[in-house]
Amino acid sequence: MMEKSSIPDNAMPGLFASALEYLVDTRQRSILFMDVMRRRGEQYRDHLTETVPHVLDYExxxxxxxxxxxxxxxxxxxxxxxxxxxxxxxxxxxxxxxxxxxxxxxxxxxxxxxxxxxxxxxxxxxxxxxxxxxxxxxxxxxxxxxxxxxxxxxxxxxxxxxxxxxxxxxxxxxxxxxxxxxxxxxxxxxxxxxxxxxxxxxxAGVRGKNPMRYSGGLLGGSWLTALTSDLGGGKFDGAWLVQNFENMNPSNTLWSKQYNVYSKVDTEAERYLEFERWWGGHVNLNAEEIQFIVDELFVGxxxxxxxxxxxxxxxxxxxxxxxxxxxxxxxxxxxxxxxxxxxxxxxxxxxxxxxxxxxxxxxxxxxxxxxxxxxxxxxxxxxxxxxxxxxxxxxxxxxxxxxxxxxxxxxxxxxxxxxxxxxxxxxxxxxxxxxxxxAMGGNSLDDERRFATAKRVSEINLSNYRSFVQPWVRALAALHPAEWMRNLHPLRAGYEAFGRDTPVMKAVATEAEAVREHRKPAAKDNPFLKAQQIVSETIVNVLDKWRDTQEAMSESLFLSIYGSPALQAAVGIDPNADPSPVPEMSAEHRKLLDARIAELKAGIGSGGLRECWIRALLYVGMTRGMFDERSLEALRRMRKEDEASRLTLSQFKTLVREQFFMLILDQEASLTAIPKMLPDDMELRRAAIAAIREVLSVVGEISGETATRLERVTQLFGMSEGDPQAGGMSFSPRAKAS
Structure with a gap:
């Protein structure tokens, strides 16, 4: 005996109406989506005709x-x-x-x-x-x-x-x-x-994440870059670089980006076209340029x-x-x-x-x-x-x-x-x-040796390609136009397919105009729209899992191949050495540094109120371990107050750095020198202390070690904490007071 349907009889008309509404909406969205693709293709072709194409939103x-x-x-x-x-x-x-x-x-x-x-x-x-x-x-x-x-x-x-x-x-x-x-x-x-x-x-990287760094090793190094450039007549098509980006997120490339436009075609079209104008503007590089980038940077x-x-x-x-x-x-x-x-x-x-x-x-x-x-x-x-x-x-x-x-x-x-x-x-x-x-994570020494091994393998493969294969490839490439090969690139073909003035595309444009005049979007609570979204999420999940599996396999394969002791020994990687040691300071820089240190130490007792003020402010502020934009803005305003003796930004920067290094080199000597450097004018001294206090207080209460250090510099300036403070935000240590 046939079972009775679980759907109430009075629900059937509503479900039928929703289905009809959804079908009309789907048809209209499909036409509008095709029109967006048409406009994208036309935009692509127009962009290529520009002498200097760009996407700047300014004159x-x-x-x-x-x-x-x-x-x-x-x-x-x-x-x-x-x-x-x-x-x-x-x-x-x-x-x-x-x-x-x-x-x-x-x-x-x-x-x-x-x-x-x-x-x-x-x-x-x-x-x-x-x-x-x-x-x-x-x-x-x-x-x-x-x-x-x-x-x-x-x-x-x-x-x-x-x-x-x-x-x-x-x-x-x-x-x-x-x-x-x-x-x-x-x-x-x-x-x-x-x-x-x-x-x-x-x-650099963390295992289990961002496997793009393994690509060079898994492809055998940069010989493939040289091959692509040779087939391109001495140029490397930038579309291949874009393709690498696309491959990293297949769910977005193959589905989400297009589905987002299709499902929200009434609101997303312009934003999508704006971005695609840049994303589809592929450019070329000389073979020498891309080879440098891959050999010296990506792989090397x-x-x-x-x-x-x-x-x-x-x-x-x-x-x-x-x-x-x-x-x-x-x-x-x-x-x-x-x-x-x-x-x-x-x-x-x-x-x-x-x-x-x-x-x-x-x-x-x-x-x-x-x-x-x-x-x-x-x-x-x-x-x-x-x-x-x-x-x-x-x-x-x-x-x-x-x-x-x-x-x-x-x-x-x-x-x-x-x-x-x-x-x-x-x-x-x-x-x-x-x-x-x-603490952000990184490679172990073993991982560094793996990448060093991949680099050596790349160098060997590139040398072999140039010796035995490159002459034949260049001879073959000379028989066909490189432009033909570039036009057949999958990314370029996707734009070209919709960008031509064909009868089909003309029909799409005409039909899209009619749809806009009679647009009937489905209600947001339409059950078929909800089902559509579930299907989309399922597709995204499947593609994401495929990506994750592929990435895990890529990482495992790279670690296994280039972690082989036999391969490392064959290409000359020392199993006990660090392939990327911290470079030593050059003798020339060490000589300059020693001379600069001696110069700064000799100048600890030189200067006047301005040097003392900056030195004291740095000494007190160091306890906080941070610089707040409000403190720096207060400093900027003080510096701007005194136009007559105002330092340029470069001079002010030099002064701050010199006083900071003096404190780093010999903090005690830098502090004990302050009383001898100060002018006799106690009003200027009080204004300086008031300014230091104000700069420090703009970000919060002065307490703890900060307060202790402020008390010490107050005493070095010849005052006690109980002395009345003068001045404030208008204070600017004048050159004549220095």
Missing amino acids: IELIADGRNLERPVNYGLVRVKPPSGVEIDLTRRPFVVVDPRAGHGPGIGGFKADSEIGVAMKAGHPCYFIGFTPEPVPGQTIGDVARAEGTFIEKVIALHPDADGKPCVIGNCQAGWAVMILASLRPELFGPMIIAGAPLSYW NNLAAGRIKTSDGEVVDLRKIRSPILVFCSKGDNITPPQQALGWILQLYRNVDEIRYYGQMIVYTVHETVGHLGIFVSGGVAKKEHAEFSSNIDLIDVLPPGLYEATFTAKSADNAHADLVGGNWIMRCEQRTLDDLR
Whole structure:
């Protein structure tokens, strides 16, 4: 006997109506989705016809064309014009954003208002952008590009002679290592540097996460890069780099990105097209350029180790950088995880004192969730981290050398001295040690030997390819046009398929117009929409599990192959040696350091009220282990009060560093020298102590060790805690009082 249906009879009409509503909605969404794909294809083709395609959301003015240099390159420098209502202060240091040439076209740092460029202009800084054209100049090398970027920054400096500081340079993703290389070779050109989502230590990572670092070893090294370039007629198609990114998240690549547009086609189309305009703007690199990147960086990991030399024989040593380095990375970034963004610090220094010996100031901040692209394009990140970096860049520039972590706390009405906070967040730079970086995880010595083995295997395979295979490949490549091969790339084909003016696409456009006029979206509570979402989530889960399984297998295979004692012995890896030892300080730098230490010690007793004031403030403030933007803003205002004897930012920075190093070298001698350096005027002394107290108190109560040290410097200034305090925020130690 047939069982009775469990669905109530009165529910059937409603279910039928929902099904009909869903079918109409699905048909309309499908047509609109196809129209979005059509528009994406047309947008792609239009983008390729532009002479200098970019996605900047601002008017620009060409300042320098790299194709006109002695060693021409396909790079250029443009000035970004501020939008209506944004005022630029020409006395503020300019910002220069360098975009990554990692397969995509330029503009990602400023393709909307809430971006790196947008927040810098809102803070009053002039902005410049270094971008590139799709095709490289024949014969250009990474060295040529570095020289060109140095020329561009020189031009920016010349255009802003009254700026209070050298340009702040932002290096995004692959541009980060390029900026770091240039800064090590031309340190005099740079103000603070913001290195965002940039890999610098390519072997670094944590087991079970972010297996992209194993790719070079699993492919047998960089011979495949050479093969691809040879088949491309001496050029490497950037679409292959984009394909690598796509392969890391198959659920998004194969399903989620498209499904999100399909399911929300009425609201998501424009956002999707805006992003795809950049994502589909593939560019080419010369074979020499990509081979350098893969051999020296991705597989060789030679940047932090100091094993890269210029064509002139100069060693690229990141310890030569003299500007503050701000490293921005994220735990949610599967392309540049924090270990790859920060591991170079552990490779170059044994402790924080060594960072100070080189006069370096490194600040890092680690976002908890944002992905790789979100570091550059997320509006939330732009309004928070990038906005804080922009508004506090001059303040960061005067921090004493060392290692810091930037943390952010939401500003509220309850915060003390909230008027000293420029944005919606309070930024603090908290002192850190190398152990804080090690706590993030990293390679063991055995893992380092595995990567060193993969590097040796890569060198052997590349040599064999060049000797035995490359001549035949180049002869074969000469028989067919390289452009034909590039057009057949799967990523390019996906855009081309929908971008042509065919009868099918014309019909899609016509039908889409009709659908928009009679659009009938299904109700949000439609049960079939809910079922659709469940199916989508199932597909995502299956693809994610496939990815996780594939990644686990890749890691296991890499560790097994390159952990083989026989293979390591065959390629000459010492089983007892560290393949990436911390490089020793050069004899030249040691000589300069010893001379500088002697000079600073000899100058401990020199100076006047200004030197005593800075020294005392540093001594007392050291107990807190952090610098708050409110304290630094208070200092900035005090410095600005006295225009007659006002120090430039560079002079003020030098003064702070000198007094800090004196305290580090001989704290007791530095303190006992204060009474002899002070002027006799007790009013000036009282004003100085009052100013120190005010700077310290803007972030909270003065207590504990901080209060104890303040009492000591008060006595050194010839007063007791009970003496009346004069002055305040208007205090500025005058040069004539020094």
